[in-house]
Amino acid sequence: NTDKKRVKELIEFVKSSGGLDYAVSVMEDFQQKARDILAGFPESEARTSLQLMLDYVIERKF
Structure with missing residues (x-):
């Protein structure tokens, strides 16, 4: 097909051109920014849930 x-071919192009590495780098930057923002809120069940969701979204595999 x-x-x-x-x-x-497109997947190979993205990998070979450094597109995935760049995307991971940007994702990690946003992850850290989100962690910094969440750290400014008081400890609570909601904050913990958001931190867990952040970890899940970042670490999940497709």
Whole structure:
């Protein structure tokens, strides 16, 4: 199937051009900014839940 071949080509291009590394770097920057913002709020169940959600979103695999 040409669509599947094209998708594979695009994935390889993104990987070889450093696109994934760049995306991970940006993601980690936003993660740290979110952690810093959350640290400004009092300890609570809501803050803990948001921290756990942040970790899940960052660490999940597709």
